[in-house]
Each structure stands twice: as structure tokens, then as C-alpha cells.
Amino acid sequence: MNIAIRRRLFATYPSTIYHAVMVLSVLIVDDEPLVRDAYRAFLQRRPEFELVAEATNGEEAVAAASQHLPDVVLMDLQMPVLDGVEATRQICAARPDACVVVMTTFSTTERIVPALQAGAAGYLLKDVTAEGLTKAIHQAVLGEMPLAAAVRRALVQTVAASHVESEARLTPRETELVTLLAEGLSNAQIAERMFLSEGSVKQYLSQVATKLGVRTRTQVLVRAIQTGLVTP
Numbered sequence: 001m002n003i004a005i006r007r008r009l010f011a012t013y014p015s016t017i018y019h020a021v022m023v024l025s026v027l028i029v030d031d032e033p034l035v036r037d038a039y040r041a042f043l044q045r046r047p048e049f050e051l052v053a054e055a056t057n058g059e060e061a062v063a064a065a066s067q068h069l070p071d072v073v074l075m076d077l078q079m080p081v082l083d084g085v086e087a088t089r090q091i092c093a094a095r096p097d098a099c100v101v102v103m104t105t106f107s108t109t110e111r112i113v114p115a116l117q118a119g120a121a122g123y124l125l126k127d128v129t130a131e132g133l134t135k136a137i138h139q140a141v142l143g144e145m146p147l148a149a150a151v152r153r154a155l156v157q158t159v160a161a162s163h164v165e166s167e168a169r170l171t172p173r174e175t176e177l178v179t180l181l182a183e184g185l186s187n188a189q190i191a192e193r194m195f196l197s198e199g200s201v202k203q204y205l206s207q208v209a210t211k212l213g214v215r216t217r218t219q220v221l222v223r224a225i226q227t228g229l230v231t232p
Contacts, residue, residue, distance in 0.1 A: 022048075023047070023048060023049065023050045024048060024049055024050070024071040024072055024137065024141060025049075025050050025051075025052045025068065025069075025070045025071045025072070026043055026049050026050065026051055026052065026070055026071070026072045026073075026074060026137075027052060027053050027054070027055065027061065027064055027065060027068060027070040027072070027073045027074070028040065028043075028051065028053070028054045028055070028074050029054075029055045029056075029057075029058070029060075029061040029064075029073060029074060029075045029076055029079070029084070029087065030056070030074075030076040030079070030103070031056050031057055031076065031078075031079045031080060032076075035076070035126070036054055036056075039051075039074060039103075040054070042130055042133065045130075046134065049137070052068045052070050053067070053068045053070070056079070057079045057080050057081040057082055058079055058081060058082030058083055058084055058086055058087030058090075059081045059082040059087070060081075061073065061075065061082075061084075061087045061091065062082070062087050062090045062091055062094075065091045065094070065095070065098065066094060069095070071099060071141065072099045072100075072101060072137055072140065072141065073088075073091065073098065073099065073100040073101065074101055074103050075087065075088055075100050075101065075102050075103065075120070076102075076103060076104060077102060077104040077106060077111060077115065078104070078106070084102065084104070084115070085111075085114045085115050085118050086118070088100045088102070088115060088118040088119055088120050089118035089119060091119075092118065092119030092120075093119075098119070098121075099121045099140050099141055100119065100120050100121055100122075101120065101121055101122040101123075101124060101136065101137065101140050101146070102115045102120045102122065102123045102124065103124055103125075103126055103128075104123075104124075104125065104126060105125060105126050107125055107148065107150045107151050112151055116216070116218055116219065116222075117219075119215075119216070121140040121143070121145060121216070122136055122139065122140040122145055122146040122147065123146075123147050123148065123151045124136055124146065124147075124148050124151075125148045125150065125151070128148065139186070142187065143187075143202070143216075143217060144186055144187055144217060145216060145217040145218040147218065152184065169211075170208060170211065170229060173194070173204065174204055174207065174208050174211075175229065176194060177190060177194065177201065177204045177205065177208065178208060178220065178221070178224045178229060180193055180194070181205075181217070181220065181221050181224075182221055182224065182225065187201045187202065187205075205217060205220060208220055208224075212224065212227075
């Protein structure tokens with residue numbers, strides 16, 4: 001079953017029901033054995049996740065992603081042979097619906113922006129708690145782009161200072177949605193605030209992404225801030 005179908009199921013059913021019938025397969029990518037050990041122990045304690053493979057560099061990650069088609073890839077950035085950004089780019093190019101969550105110690109925009117441009121579905125720091133990582137994986141699968149707080153701040157500060165012109169024109173409802181997105185609200189929270197279904201929120205996001213010429217949720221936010229459509 002592909003990730004798009006899993007996302008629809010996960011969005012449709014309560015998490016307890018979903019976890020009872022569906023398990024998310026995970027690929028671990030990190031060159032540090034102790035880090036892989038920690039991730040492995042984390043996954044083994046949670047029945048909603050299944051570890052399908054491990055990789056020690058980006059080249060191995062690309063091969064493992066192609067072989068196992070994991071639902072989620074936990075991707076380190078600084079690795080030998082092939083770094084995490086290029087590995088993410090290749091994985092997402094081969095599978096546009098791939099869900100790669102960056103796990104790193106770097107919170108500078110020099111690392112953040114290339115990873116998101118490569119197609120990362122989330123960007124977390126390695127000091128995240130087990131509960132935080134579990135929540136972030138679920139958010140990433142749903143397309144909600146989890147970002148560490150420090151990462152979000154750095155990203156917003158950088159893009160706010162790099163204004164670009166755009167011919168895109170958003171409707172009042174689309175502008176409202178992007179404004180709520182800039183506040184860090186999830187799809188469910190946006191749906192509640194706008195009196196819409198989560199499906200309608202996703203449809204609006206897709207329409208906005210098309211108008212702005214981007215693909216992911218975070219790219220929508222970045223482009224909207226750059227073009228002055230919303231104020232961070």
C-alpha cells in the first residue's frame with residue numbers, strides 16, 4: 001500500500017483504530033552506530049512503526065529506499081559518500097510521495113533551506129523527545145511538515161529578509177489559510193478555525209501551492225512570506 005493511501009487512512013480514522021490496522025515502515029539513515037541504536041530502540045517500543053532497513057550513508061539510503069519503499073525515512077544530514085540533502089533529493093525525485101524527515105544537530109538556514117528544497121517532509125533536531133518524534137512522524141505522514149521550534153524561527157527570519165516579487169493572487173480564504181499556517185497551526189486546527197473539513201484545508205493548500213509554484217506545505221509558507229502575502 002503506497003504512502004498516499006496510508007495518509008488518507010491515517011487522516012480518516014482515529015489514531016487508535018489506524019494503529020490497530022496499519023503500521024508505518026521506517027528506514028533509519030545515520031552514520032553513527034549509537035544514534036542508529038537509539039532509533040532502533042525507539043521504533044521497537046512502538047507497535048505503530050516497523051523498522052525495515054538501516055543505512056550508514058546517503059548512497060545506501062537511496063538504495064534502501066528504492067528496495068524497501070519505506071513510509072518514512074529518518075535522515076541524517078552530515079554523512080560520508082553522499083550527504084543527507086542529496087540523498088533526500090534523489091529519494092524524492094524517484095518517489096514524489098516519499099516522506100523524508102531530517103534528523104540532525106544543525107539548525108542553521110544553510111542546512112535547513114537546502115534540505116527542504118530537496119523535498120524533506122520535516123526537519124527535527126536530535127534532542128527531540130520520543131513523544132515529540134512520534135508526533136512528528138505522524139505529522140509528516142499527514143503532510144503537515146513538522147519543524148523544530150528553532151528551525152521554524154531560523155527559517156522565518158531568513159525568508160522574511162529575502163523579499164521577492166510574485167504575480168500570485170490569493171483569494172481571501174486562501175490568504176486566511178496561509179496566515180493560520182504561518183502561526184504554526186496543524187491542518188486540524190486550521191479546519192476548526194475556518195469551519196472547514198480537513199479535506200477542504202488540504203484542497204486549499206494544494207491550490208495555493210499551485211499558484212505559488214511550490215509543492216510542500218513549508219514551501220507554501222516560505223514563498224508566502226517571501227512575497228509578502230503573509231507577515232511572519
